[in-house]
Amino acid sequence: MGLEIERKFLIDIDKVGNLENGYAIKQGYIQTKDKTVVRVRVKDKEAFLTIKGKNIGATRLEYEYIIPLNDANEMLEKLCAKPIIDKTRYLVKHKNHTWEIDIFHKENDGLIVAEVELKSEDETLELPEWTVKEVTDESKYYNSSLLKNPFSKWD
Template identity: 60%
Template sequence: MAVEIERKYLIDLEKLGTLKNANRIKQGYITTNKDAVVRVRVKKDKGYLTIKSSNIGASRLEFEYEIPLDEANEMLDKLCQKPIIDKNRYIVDFANHVWEIDIFYGDNEGLVIAEVELEDENEHIELPLWIKEEVTGDIKYYNSNLMSYPYNKWK
């Protein structure tokens, strides 16, 4: 069984410093409901189809499959709900963990989230100084919800 254990945080970009080597990600959702989401993602020159269950704490089932890039782009264009999530992802190594920093664009411009994947939900992690607040259990920060209720509508 493929289980993803992930914690999400808001960050202070001024404390983070310079980020390098962005990966542009565009992703959309074919379906979202209380039990699962089906996501299409284009990252660099590859396409992915991902199925995720709903969260139980910081854990959920996740199944991801590489698909042809042209098919992923066609799914984003013709099958996915709008707006498409558009973000740059940066990888930051800190205290034996890999942090993914997402800076959002489009309807989610201004939102910056850090995610860290864990081996165990109770695993201890050292938080970098640039962490402001944990938002792991707050569903409005899930990418699938950012599509239906984007950050630019929060204010």
């Protein structure tokens, strides 16, 4: 069984320093009936199909599979709800963790979120000085929620 334990934070990008080696991500979501998420992601020239279960705190089931790039692009175009999430991801090391900083584009331009994966929910995490607010439990920050309510439409 695959588990994802992840915490999510808003950050002060000016305190992060120089971000290097970012890579483009385009991802879409195939509609489901419950809180399950089926995601199609293209990361540079790699493609993945990911199935995620309902969040329980910072934990949820997660299964991810490499798929052919052409299949992923066709799924993004023909099967996924619009708009497609478009962002640039940067990996930043802090203490014993690698943080993923996502800078969103298009309908979500201006939104910047950092995520960190943990081995357990009670794992000690030393927050970088650039974290501002934890938003792990705020569903509006989920990528799948940004489809229905993009950042550009928030008050």
